[in-house]
Structures are given as C-alpha cells and as structure tokens.
C-alpha cells in the first residue's frame with residue numbers, strides 16, 4: 403500500500419476548469435485527483451469509461467486531457483450534470499444567449515398554481531421566486547437544455563444572495579432557519595429574481611473554461627447491472643457508491659424534484675439493500691469488463707472505506723475478491739490510500755467514510 407501523493411490534498415477549486423463547479427454532488431472526487439489518474443492510466447485518444455460518473459468529474463477531466471469518455475450513472479441528476487459538462491455551449495456568448503432565450507420562454511408560460519407543489523418544496527422559497535423557478539424548470543427539462551438545467555440546479559439552494567432559496571445548506575437541502583431567523587435576517591426571506599442569478603452563474607461557469615475533446619463523449623443513464631459497456635475501451639476509472647454511507651436520493655431531493663417531481667417521492671434508507679446493490683453492481687461490472695478492456699489497459703476503482711461503531715466493512719476487499727473471481731486476467735498492481743480530503747464530498751454528520759483506497763488493476 404502506498405500513501406497518496408501530498409499534492410492530492412491541496413485545494414484545486416481555484417485552478418480547475420470551472421465547469422466542475424456547476425452544481426454540488428455528494429461523493430464527488432477532486433478534479434485534480436481525477437486528472438492525475440487519467441494522465442497516469444490512459445493516453446491521449448484513449449477511450450476512458452466511468453460507469454459511476456456522478457457529477458461527471460472523471461469524464462470531464464478525460465475530455466479536457468484529449469481522451470474520449472464513456473460515462474454512465476443510474477441517477478437522473480448525474481445525467482444532467484454529466485451531459486452539461488461533456489457538451490456545454492461552446493462560448494460564454496452562446497451560453498448567455500441560450501439562457502436569455504429560455505428565460506423569455508419561461509416568462510411566457512402561465513403562472514403555476516403553488517397548491518400543487520408539495521409543502522416541503524414550498525418551505526424553501528418565497529412564493530414568487532418559486533413561481534419563476536417552476537416555469538424555468540419546465541423549459542430547462544426539455545432535451546438539449548441540460549446545461550441550463552445544471553446551472554439552475556447549481557443556484558437552487560444555499561444561504562448566499564446569488565441563490566434562490568431561503569437560507570439553506572448548499573450540498574444537502576436543509577433550511578437554516580435557526581441560524582438565520584426571519585426576524586433577524588428578513589432580507590434572506592425576500593423575493594429572489596432568477597434572471598440575474600442565472601446569468602451570473604453562467605458567467606462563473608465560463609471563468610476558467612478548458613477546451614474539450616467533444617468527439618466521442620457519451621453518457622448513458624443506466625444501472626451498472628444493465629449497462630452495455632463499449633466493445634473496446636482503454637481504461638476504466640471510477641468511484642462506486644460508498645456502500646451504505648451516502649444516500650444520493652435523499653441528499654439531492656430538492657434538485658431531483660425540479661428535474662422530475664416523481665423522482666423525489668421515495669426515501670430509500672435500507673442499508674442492507676444498498677450493501678447488496680454495491681456487491682451486485684461490482685460483480686456485474688467485473689464480469690463484463692474483461693472482454694472490453696484493452697490488453698495492458700488499467701482499471702482503477704476509488705473505494706471509500708467505511709467505519710461504523712457496530713461493524714467495519716471493507717468495500718475494497720469486496721472489490722478485490724470479486725475482481726479475482728470474475729475478471730482473473732486483471733491483476734492488482736497497486737493500492738493507494740488517502741484520507742477523504744475535501745469537506746464538500748461528505749455530509750458533516752456522516753461519520754462513515756474515513757479513507758479511500760485506489761485499487762489499480764491492469765489487464766494481462
């Protein structure tokens with residue numbers, strides 16, 4: 403086992419392509435680490451696969467570095483973010499034009515009746531802000547508008563003035579009415595106009611904009627168990643879900659509701675099911691990867707180790723065992739360990755994941 407390079411711990415938010423900051427995503431990998439893994443385990447022109455793409459960090463770093471990318475994820479929020487990052491408008495000018503057009507289209511829609519909006523969603527917004535957010539979401543949901551939807555979701559909730567909600571946390575939607583009471587901070591509960599906030603968000607997204615290799619970047623929304631991997635690919639670099647430590651549905655519930663209200667209905671907290679799903683997902687991936695991965699090609703799993711009071715689970719041991727059984731032509735070459743370095747990646751109260759293991763396999 404090797405320790406992670408020291409510079410992996412350094413912050414990268416001020417140097418990374420600002421597309422990475424479109425909207426928050428729980429469990430997101432640092433772009434500097436994703437970029438380093440892509441440099442080390444693939445070459446220019448290679449096809450890099452990420453079947454648990456999440457916010458699209460690994461595929462975006464791949465296309466910035468002249469690779470092709472095949473990304474997939476089960477989550478519709480991951481689809482919006484990944485598609486937005488892999489094919490954004492080519493220039494700031496084009497992005498602003500499409501945002502202005504969508505805002506006009508939204509304004510022409512009839513005023514929505516807030517009585518059809520669930521109470522838990524209404525609690526986050528001034529009624530007039532919510533009406534304009536609902537109309538804009540209707541336009542942003544249209545196919546081809548993923549970049550606009552991603553920008554909108556990126557300003558949906560936070561306590562800062564550039565966001566749409568009442569004071570709330572950014573990553574996970576919790577109202578912060580105790581810290582910022584209506585009495586003391588009435589301005590935080592006033593109407594928030596969408597247009598200036600959305601256009602400012604578009605500007606921020608193009609602040610450091612890298613040139614992308616747009617040829618051959620694809621996203622597929624699918625559970626890994628049903629995913630058809632490309633017939634030939636050169637590297638697979640991915641971070642599977644953290645077994646039972648994170649709940650992507652609950653933590654993204656407000657954003658999911660705006661993508662499609664039916665998505666935010668179920669709360670799935672069944673730990674056993676998610677543990678089973680992790681094992682089944684890795685098993686089907688291990689079974690399918692051997693035939694597609696180029697000889698000599700690398701497969702990198704970034705696996706969160708979880709530590710609970712009642713038991714210790716070792717997802718990385720599970721991955722190694724399943725890979726040995728189902729993909730025997732891949733050999734484990736290296737294991738790198740890293741403390742979870744970035745507070746944005748885990749919920750504060752989540753004590754589960756403490757370290758990550760980078761398991762580096764190579765096909766014979």
Ligand SMILES: C[S@@+](CC[C@H](N)C(=O)[O-])C[C@H]1O[C@@H](n2cnc3c(N)ncnc32)[C@H](O)[C@@H]1O
Pocket residue numbers: 427428429430431432453454455456457458459460474475476477480624625626627640641642643644650679683
């Ligand atoms: C640790 S996150 C990936 C984070 C990503 N590397 C990033 O930087 O944003 C794991 C992802 O696995 C996805 N996921 C969970 N179960 C899945 C399944 N059965 N099939 C495909 N994706 C799944 C989740 O939606 C989540 O986006």
